[in-house]
Amino acid sequence: MPENRCIAELLAAAPRERDRKRIVRGLAAESAILVARELKAICFESWTTEPTVARRTALALKTLAGTYSDREIGALAHWVAGIAALTSGKLADAANELGRAHDAFLGLEMKLDGANTLVATMIPLALLGRYAEAVKTGKSALRTFELFDDEVSAGKVEKNLGNIVARYGRESDAERYYLSARARFAKIGDLAELTMADNSLANTYAELNDFHRAEEFYASALANARSEGMRVTEAEIEASMGRLALFRGRFDDALRLLEFSRQKYETLGMPHQTAIAELEIADTYLELNLIDEAAAIYERVAETLKRLKLRGEEARARANFGKAALHRNEYRKAENELGKAAALFSAEKDPTGAAGAKLTEAELEIGRNDLRQALKLIRDAERLLKRGENGRLKLFAAWLRGETLRLLGDVPRAERVLGETLDEALRNEQSNLAIACLKSLGDAVVKSDPKLAKGRYRRAVRLIESLRAPLPAEEFQMAFLADKLAPYQSLAKIHIAENDLPNAFRMIEKARARTLVDALNADGENGVAGDSKLSETLAGLREELNWFYSRLNRAEADSLAEIQREIRRRERSIANVARQIGSTGTGRTSKGPADFDLRRLQASVGPDRALIEFVEFDNIISAFVLKNDGLEYFPDLTTRDEVLALLEGLQFQFGALRYGTAHLAAFVPQLKSRADNYLSKLFDLLFAPLETAVGARNLIVVPVGPVHYVPFHALRRERYLIEDREVVYAPGAAVWEHLNSKPFPRPKNALLVGFADESIPLVEKEIGILSGILANSESLTGSAAGFGAFAEKSPGFDILHLACHGQFRPDNPMFSSLSLADGFVTVRDLCARRLRASVVTLSACETGLNTISAGEEILGLARGFLSAGAQNLVLSLWTVNDSAAAGLMTSFYENFLRGNGVAASLRLAQLRFIDENTHPYFWSPFIAIGR
Numbered sequence: 001m002p003e004n005r006c007i008a009e010l011l012a013a014a015p016r017e018r019d020r021k022r023i024v025r026g027l028a029a030e031s032a033i034l035v036a037r038e039l040k041a042i043c044f045e046s047w048t049t050e051p052t053v054a055r056r057t058a059l060a061l062k063t064l065a066g067t068y069s070d071r072e073i074g075a076l077a078h079w080v081a082g083i084a085a086l087t088s089g090k091l092a093d094a095a096n097e098l099g100r101a102h103d104a105f106l107g108l109e110m111k112l113d114g115a116n117t118l119v120a121t122m123i124p125l126a127l128l129g130r131y132a133e134a135v136k137t138g139k140s141a142l143r144t145f146e147l148f149d150d151e152v153s154a155g156k157v158e159k160n161l162g163n164i165v166a167r168y169g170r171e172s173d174a175e176r177y178y179l180s181a182r183a184r185f186a187k188i189g190d191l192a193e194l195t196m197a198d199n200s201l202a203n204t205y206a207e208l209n210d211f212h213r214a215e216e217f218y219a220s221a222l223a224n225a226r227s228e229g230m231r232v233t234e235a236e237i238e239a240s241m242g243r244l245a246l247f248r249g250r251f252d253d254a255l256r257l258l259e260f261s262r263q264k265y266e267t268l269g270m271p272h273q274t275a276i277a278e279l280e281i282a283d284t285y286l287e288l289n290l291i292d293e294a295a296a297i298y299e300r301v302a303e304t305l306k307r308l309k310l311r312g313e314e315a316r317a318r319a320n321f322g323k324a325a326l327h328r329n330e331y332r333k334a335e336n337e338l339g340k341a342a343a344l345f346s347a348e349k350d351p352t353g354a355a356g357a358k359l360t361e362a363e364l365e366i367g368r369n370d371l372r373q374a375l376k377l378i379r380d381a382e383r384l385l386k387r388g389e390n391g392r393l394k395l396f397a398a399w400l401r402g403e404t405l406r407l408l409g410d411v412p413r414a415e416r417v418l419g420e421t422l423d424e425a426l427r428n429e430q431s432n433l434a435i436a437c438l439k440s441l442g443d444a445v446v447k448s449d450p451k452l453a454k455g456r457y458r459r460a461v462r463l464i465e466s467l468r469a470p471l472p473a474e475e476f477q478m479a480f481l482a483d484k485l486a487p488y489q490s491l492a493k494i495h496i497a498e499n500d501l502p503n504a505f506r507m508i509e510k511a512r513a514r515t516l517v518d519a520l521n522a523d524g525e526n527g528v529a530g531d532s533k534l535s536e537t538l539a540g541l542r543e544e545l546n547w548f549y550s551r552l553n554r555a556e557a558d559s560l561a562e563i564q565r566e567i568r569r570r571e572r573s574i575a576n577v578a579r580q581i582g583s584t585g586t587g588r589t590s591k592g593p594a595d596f597d598l599r600r601l602q603a604s605v606g607p608d609r610a611l612i613e614f615v616e617f618d619n620i621i622s623a624f625v626l627k628n629d630g631l632e633y634f635p636d637l638t639t640r641d642e643v644l645a646l647l648e649g650l651q652f653q654f655g656a657l658r659y660g661t662a663h664l665a666a667f668v669p670q671l672k673s674r675a676d677n678y679l680s681k682l683f684d685l686l687f688a689p690l691e692t693a694v695g696a697r698n699l700i701v702v703p704v705g706p707v708h709y710v711p712f713h714a715l716r717r718e719r720y721l722i723e724d725r726e727v728v729y730a731p732g733a734a735v736w737e738h739l740n741s742k743p744f745p746r747p748k749n750a751l752l753v754g755f756a757d758e759s760i761p762l763v764e765k766e767i768g769i770l771s772g773i774l775a776n777s778e779s780l781t782g783s784a785a786g787f788g789a790f791a792e793k794s795p796g797f798d799i800l801h802l803a804c805h806g807q808f809r810p811d812n813p814m815f816s817s818l819s820l821a822d823g824f825v826t827v828r829d830l831c832a833r834r835l836r837a838s839v840v841t842l843s844a845c846e847t848g849l850n851t852i853s854a855g856e857e858i859l860g861l862a863r864g865f866l867s868a869g870a871q872n873l874v875l876s877l878w879t880v881n882d883s884a885a886a887g888l889m890t891s892f893y894e895n896f897l898r899g900n901g902v903a904a905s906l907r908l909a910q911l912r913f914i915d916e917n918t919h920p921y922f923w924s925p926f927i928a929i930g931r
Contacts, residue, residue, distance in 0.1 A: 004031060008038035011060035012053065020063040029068060036064055036073045043080045048192075048232040051087035051268050058084035075104035079117050086124055089272030089308045094124040115144035116153055122160040126167065127272070129311040129348050134164050152193065155184035159197055162204070167312060169352040169388025171207045178204060192233075195224040199237045206244045209391045209428045214244055232273075235264035239277055246284050247392060249431035251480070252470040254284045255583035263534075263580075275304045279317050281583075286324055287432065288471075289479040293579070295324040296572075312353070315344035319357045326364050334364055352393060355384035359397055366404060375404050395425055395433055403440045411444050418444070435463050439487055450494050457494075460487040461510075473582030474831075474867075478515040482854035485511050493617060501631045502598050505624055505733075508615055509596045512702075512856045513732035519867050520738045534584075538577045542829075545570040546787055549823035571815050574828065601737050602628045610697040612690060613733055614704040616640060621704065623686075625693045626733070632693050638685040643706045646685070650678040651878070654921045658879055672919045676716060679920065683715035698726040698903075700736055708852055711877060713910070714924035722910055728903040729929045731858050731866075739871055739930050747798030747838055750777040754803040755785040755821050759882070763803045766843065766886040770801060773893050786822040791833070800837045801889070806844035806861065806876070813851040813859035818844060830864030839902055840865050841874040843889050849877065862929055872902040872930030884922040888913070903928045 007023065014020045027035065039057045046053035058081045065077035082097035098121040105114035118141035125134035138161045145154035162177030178201045185194040202217035218241050225234040242257035262277035282297035298321035305314035322337035338357050345353035358381035365374035378401045385394050402417035422437035424430075438460035446453040464484045471477045488511035495504035548567045555563050605611050611626040614637075621643065622635045653675040657668075686707065687694075699721070701712045713727035714720055721727060730736035752774070754767035764781050771779050778797075780789050785804070794800055805819040814831075817824035842861060850860030857863075865873055874892070876885075891909035900908065906928050913923035 004034040005038050007031075008035050008042055008057075008060070011035065011064070012039060012042055012056045014056075014060070017059075017063060020060055021067070024064055024067050027068075029070065032064060032068045033070055033072055036061060036070075036076045039064070040076050040080055043083055047083050047087055048230050051232065051270055054080070054087055055084040071104060071108055072110075075101050075108065075110075075113070078104060079113075079120070082117070082120060082124075086120070087270060089270065089275075091124040091128050091272070091309050095121060095128065095130075098124070111144055112148055112150060112153070115141040115150075119153060119156045119160060122157070122164065126160070126164045127312075128309050131164055131167065131349065135161065138164070151184040151188050152190055155181040155190075155193060155197070157181075158184070159193070159200055162200055166200075166204060166207070167348075167350065169350070169390055171204050171389040175201065175204045175208075191224055192228055192230060195221050195228065195230060196233055198224070199233065199240055202237075202244075203240050206240070206247060207391075208389060209247075211244065211248060211429055218244070231264060232268060232270070235261045235268070235273065235277075238264070239273075239280060242284075243280060246280075246287060248429045249467050250470070251284060251288055251467065251476065252472050255281075255472060255476065258284060259580055259583040271304070272308045272310060275301050275308060275310070276313055279305070279313060282317075283320060286320055288476055289327075289482045290475070291324050291327045293575075295321060295328065298324060311344055312348050312350065315341050315348060315350070315353055318344065319353065319360060322357070323360045323363070326360060326367065329367075331364060331367070334360070338364075351384040352388040352390045355381040355388075355397070356393055358384070359393070359400060362400060362404070366407070371404055371408050375401065375408070378404060391428060392430060392433075395421055395428070395430055399425075399433055399436055399440070402437070406440055406444050415441065415444055431463050431467055435460050435467075435484065435487075438463070439490075442487065442490060446490060446494070450497065454491060454494050457487040457491045460484075461491065472584075473579075474515050474519055475579065475582060477518065478853065478855070478857050481511070481514060485855055489617060492615070496633060496635075501624070501633050504633070505613070505626070505631060506596045506598060508613065508624075509732060509734050513735055513858065514855055515857055516731060516863060516866065517734045517738070520735065534577055534581050538574065538581065541570055541574050541577060545574065546823035549817075550821075571812060575814070578828065596734060598626075598631070601733055602626065602631075604737050604740050605700065608697055609700055610694045611700040611702065611733055611736070612694070613702040614686075614707050616704045621686075621707065623690060625690050627693075627697070634689050634693075637689055640705055642685060643682070643710065646678055646682050647706060647709055650675060650682075653678060654878060657881075657919060657921045668919060672917075675920055679711075679714055679716050679720075682710055683717055683721070686710065686712070687715055687721065688717075696725065699728070700733075701727060701729050702731070702733055702736070703729065704856060705852060708850065708858070709877060711920070711924045711927070713907075713927065714920045720914060720920070722907055723914060726901075726903040726907050727928075728931065729927050731856060731862075731929075735866070736930075739866075742871055744838055744871065744931065745798075748776060749797050750774040750799035750801060751793055751797040752777055752779045752801045752803075753785050753790060753820070754779070754781045755805070755819060756781075757805050757819065760803070760805060760844070760885075762882045762886050766803050766889060767801075769886070769890055770893060773890065773897065774799065774801075783821050785820050787820050787825055787829075788822070790820060790825055791829070794837075795833065795835055798836065798838050800835070800840045800870075801843065802841070803843040803885075803889075806842060806847040808847075808849040808860060810851055816849075816860050816864075818842065818847070818861070827859070827861055827864035830861070831867045833868045835865070835868040835870055837865075837869070838871045839874070839896075840870040840872070841889065841892070842876065843874075843885050844876065844880070847875040866929070870930075872928065874902065874906060874926055874928055876925040877927060878925045880925050881922050884913070884918075885926075888923060888926065902930060 011020055011023050014023060039061050043054045043057040061077040061080050065074045078097045078101035082094045082101060085094035085097060098117050102114045102117040105117060118137045122134045122138050125137060138157050142154055142157040145157060158177045158181035162174040166174040178197055182194065182197040182201065185197055198217045198221035202214045202221060205214035205217065218237060222237045225237055238257045239261035242254045242261060245253035245257060258277060258281045262274060262281060265273040265277055278297055278301050282294045285294035298317050302314055302317040302321060305317055318337045319341035322334045322341060325334035325337060338361055341357045342354060345357060358377050362374040362377035365377060378397055382397050385397060398417060398421040402414045402421060405417060406414035418437050418441050422434055425434040425437060438456045442453040442456035468477055468480050471480060488507050492504045492507040495507060545567065548563055548570060551563050605626060605628050607628050613624045615622050619640045620636055621638050621640060623637055625632045653671060656671055713722040752767045752770055754763040756763040767779050767781050771777050802818055807817050809816045814827045817826045847861050850858035850862055853859055862873055862875060888909050891912055892905050895905035895908040906926060910923045
């Protein structure tokens with residue numbers, strides 16, 4: 001290796017200033033210049049692959065320039081300092097240093113070197129939004145390079161000019177610059193520059209909706225970047241490919257590629273690129289309806305982009321933050337962020353961005369029902385879009401105009417606009433937009449031509465299913481479906497109106513608890529396999545969280561708030577990292593949305609049972625009753641508000657007994673009468689109209705909305721329903737059928753876990769009694785009932801009985817938990833496990849509560865145990881009485897060991913309380929989910 005190169009590498013590797021000074025001391029002046037040039041070469045070789053090396057060369061050149069007062073060394077030092085600042089996201093510093101380098105080279109009559117600094121200067125100028133200045137700089141450099149026949153540098157300028165005009169939305173001009181640059185690089189065989197030109201061309205074709213050409217150039221660019229070890233360029237290409245996948249509705253590819261890109265930028269220490277990658281991920285989350293998650297990223301990254309002076313990207317972040325706020329009905333926040341975005345887009349002279357912000361404003365006005373103002377905003381946006389070439393945004397504007405016309409009652413014009421937009425959306429692979437068009441077109445004719453509407457809704461459903469199927473994790477699948485349930489419901493309503501009840505029922509089931517159904521039908525282990533570093537991070541966060549959980553139980557009042565803040569911080573981090581792993585990993589493979597087999601379900605229900613599936617349309621609750629020999633529909637049973645009002649009254653009555661009856665003995669009969677009155681009213685609304693159809697059959701109850709919180713087995717007329725029949729619950733008919741179809745061998749062993757606190761002091765006594773009833777059982781109590789022991793032992797037992805305090809978290813249901821000796825076991829923990837248990841009993845408070853999200857997806861402990869593989873669950877709907885729970889559990893297991901099923905055993909245990917005329921508060925909180 002030449003001596004000067006050797007010295008340059010030593011200088012670049014030196015960790016401290018005194019080491020660098022020691023190396024340069026004694027260098028001859030002529031050698032110092034040669035070393036400086038070598039340092040510049042090292043910087044340019046490394047800045048797209050190892051940015052930290054480029055930064056070290058800047059420090060080395062600074063030392064060299066401080067030691068030798070040579071003008072060329074000084075110019076090189078400014079040049080490399082500018083590149084280093086660029087890799088660190090210090091854009092203003094980069095532009096300033098590169099400008100000083102340019103002036104210094106011109107003063108030395110080194111015109112080519114001066115022009116080369118202009119090439120680099122264009123990058124920070126463009127990112128800072130100083131576009132006119134950047135274009136002028138580029139054209140000046142291009143003239144110099146063409147004068148000197150410097151093909152490489154001329155190509156670099158053209159590539160950067162393409163990048164700049166692309167930000168204006170002038171994609172065709174950008175294409176011309178990129179093609180010219182590409183031809184120059186191909187001519188001289190510069191593979192690195194050719195790679196970057198191909199990536200830029202692919203971006204342009206993606207914006208022009210020429211997706212196939214975009215794919216070709218991305219594939220070529222990515223292969224070359226990997227072969228050349230261009231790690232920064234590889235990350236850029238992956239980010240670009242992720243955007244293309246998002247444009248096409250290929251959300252699984254978008255999530256994976258954008259997350260790979262983000263991780264690379266983070267590892268390379270490139271804050272501006274990391275922030276942009278996070279912005280792209282947030283855009284994907286927004287498309288998938290992960291609104292809260294997207295909003296959190298936008299809020300954080302907008303400030304980061306502002307600090308980095310990336311004005312164009314900040315504008316986009318704020319515009320989409322406004323859109324997320326709109327989805328959360330935070331109208332003032334939406335207006336505020338959209339206003340900031342509009343000002344930034346104006347400063348950027350970006351008509352496409354400004355149009356996007358106006359379209360979000362139009363959506364806001366539609367939400368306020370100011371349709372005329374919305375239409376005006378849409379037309380203003382469409383005028384702005386004529387100045388650019390963003391086809392996707394033009395299509396979105398056209399759909400929004402058609403939907404607004406439909407809402408205004410102008411159906412003929414709406415149909416024409418929506419039909420044209422649908423054709424164009426399908427032609428350009430805009431599946432998400434095509435779904436919106438089909439839904440709007442169906443809504444336009446649903447009253448006048450139900451048959452035509454039905455066809456449109458069916459097409460929408462097929463597209464929804466095709467987009468949802470490849471999504472990599474349950475969270476993404478559930479969120480994606482959340483705002484796309486309308487076509488399913490509309491189809492179901494049309495089928496009901498046609499008295500086609502089987503197809504109506506199938507369509508309801510196709511959308512009900514769908515992600516849970518797919519999880520139960522999936523192959524392989526729970527969880528996802530992803531990046532090992534992220535998995536280690538997740539494990540570390542979980543350990544930290546459990547430590548804070550354990551402190552929570554013994555915290556002093558003055559430290560409680562701080563511990564809770566730390567817990568929430570860890571919970572957010574766990575959710576974020578799990579989502580990152582889910583973006584790049586592969587989990588269990590679903591067997592897919594096979595058509596729901598109604599006859600098979602009826603055969604499973606058999607002659608002795610009836611399945612009641614409640615449905616809700618426009619706040620009206622109705623029900624299907626399915627038996628082995630028929631299917632009936634009972635419309636308009638009640639309203640959501642009526643059920644909620646009665647549940648509120650019932651819970652008020654139950655609340656009086658939360659601390660026992662010792663102080664209320666004289667009033668218990670009266671309290672029982674009041675509670676029974678509410679249970680009778682609920683009976684009249686929810687069961688009396690179905691009673692003849694059901695007959696004497698046992699019940700499988702599939703709730704909807706607030707009915708999830710109704711103790712159906714405790715509804716009564718003269719007698720409680722449970723006195724005459726078994727009652728079992730399920731989140732959906734398909735979920736019940738799956739659980740019922742699994743073989744049910746009699747359990748051979750049991751794990752009994754009990755952890756007492758002041759609210760449930762009799763837990764250890766309960767565990768002691770049950771250990772005497774259940775042969776071949778192992779007990780974990782006191783300090784032995786810890787998270788680690790439960791995690792290690794639970795997969796090996798047929799019965800899991802957990803007597804510990806349950807906590808339902810409506811604010812964050814996936815962190816609903818069971819309290820153990822050293823912390824909590826959460827729903828997230830359960831979903832990542834695999835259990836063989838045929839029976840799981842949670843003898844604790846509120847273990848059966850769930851947040852009910854769109855599509856009747858249950859989020860709570862029940863979901864966790866079902867996802868983990870449990871066949872039957874016994875849980876509680878409200879706070880349970882410690883003594884009553886112990887007695888009921890003893891009776892339940894005694895009945896179970898006599899050969900009764902889970903639902904039958906729970907019924908017999910509850911009947912003992914009823915025979916003693918016990919208030920329903922003490923026996924009715926427990927429900928059975930399963931067979």
